[in-house]
Amino acid sequence: METLHLTHESINQSLQVKPSAVAVGFFDGVHKGHQAVIQKAKEKADELGIQSAVMTFDPHPSVVLKKGKINAHYITPLEEKEQVLASMGIDYMFVVKFDKSLAQLSPQEFVDSFFVGLGVQHVVAGFDFTFGHKGKGTMEILPELSHGRFTQSVIAKVEKEEDKISSTRIRQVLDEGRVEEAKTLLGRPYSIKGKVIEGDKRGRTIGFHTANMEIDHDYYLPKIGVYAVRVIHQGTSYPAMANLGVKPTFEGDREPNVEVHIFDFDEDLYDQMIVVEFHLMVREEKRFSGVEELKGQLVDDEAQIRHFFSDR
Known part of the structure; x- marks a missing residue:
């Protein structure tokens, strides 16, 4: 898959892009609804003998359009979204920079630049997709804006x-x-996904050696608590327990962090990238009276999680 980062100004005749059928939307999560849109684009690409493409935007429009909002948190940050789309067999990923100049384009200007300008022959989108200034462009009026230059x-x-x-x-x-x-x-x-960093090494003193993750703050994190997870490292999946929280039994942290205890695993993971898949929330994080009470709870958590994974 080829990824192209685009702005309104960067699209011109010198851009070497083959004709495509494009699925367009923000696609945060690339969930089953998004997959239906993307799969339709792939089918049309095959039918027409052209490339398949996905057009997404970065950052989220709310960062630009909402005053005082500095960043957004994503179910699939851009890098992960790119990996998911590549696994689906997409040929092109068009990443359109969402900025104030893009937000000011009329629906017709958007169509002329990002569909016609990229040689798009077919556009696929969800029923609620809007584009152009104040979202005035809709899929209902797209045939009128296309002037017969592409189908949808x-x-x-x-x-x-x-x-x-x-x-x-x-x-x-x-x-x-x-x-x-x-x-x-x-x-x-x-x-x-994140890098394993050095923590306070408290876990190993109570029999639960943990890997602490440096989390990309773009992720939308689930509820604070203890989870049954799988850790993916160098293509191998390991059952594990994870604590997503602020460790209130000790000094506590301001921001939630993730630490994982991988079952039956004793390798050094410092400075290495791992992926943590969340499969079940076991309990909420809570403050314990002391280390012994915490250790007892962790033993129970591990037994429950091992049982959960025993038939999976």
């Missing part, structure tokens, strides 16, 4: 248990620690 498909909402699958819904279930439901909506476990 609109994907109806994808539902699970009579509720629309959306990034907002996934954030809600993550807020409640319902990571199993997030997995159902995403079509894969919710995961985060």
Whole structure:
């Protein structure tokens, strides 16, 4: 997959891009609803004998349009989104910089630059996708704006248990620690990626050696608590228990961090990248009266998580 980072000003005739069928949207999470849009673009690309493409935006429009908002947190930060799309067999990923100049484009200007200017022959989007200044461009008026230069498909909402699958819904279930439901909506476990850094080494003194993660702050983190997780390291998956929280039994941290205890594993992971997949929330984080009470709870947590993974 080839990734192109674009601005309104960067699209010109010298840009070497083959004709494509493009799925367009922000696609945070690349969940099952998004996958329906992307799969339709792939099918049209195959039908027309052209490239498949996904057009997304960075950063999230809210960072630009909402006063005082400095950054956003994502279910799939851009790097992870790129990996998911590559695994789906997409040919092009168009990353459009969302800035004030983009937000000022009229719907027609947006179409002329980002669809016609990129040689798009077919556009696929969800029923609620909008574009152009103040979102005045809709899929309903896209045929009029295309002037016959490309065709389009609109994907109806994808539902699970009579509720629309959306990034907002996934954030809600993550807020409640319902990571199993997030997995159902995403079509894969919710995961985060980060580097293992040196911690306070307190875990090894109580029999639970942990790897502390340096988390990219772009991630939308689930509810604070203890989780059954799988740690992916160099292509191998290991069952583990994770604490996402601020360690209130000790001095406590201002920001939530993730530390994982990988079962039956004794390798040095410092400065190495790992992926943590969240499979089940075991309990909420709480303050214990002392180290012994904490150790007893961790033994119970490990037994419960080992049992959870025993038939999976």
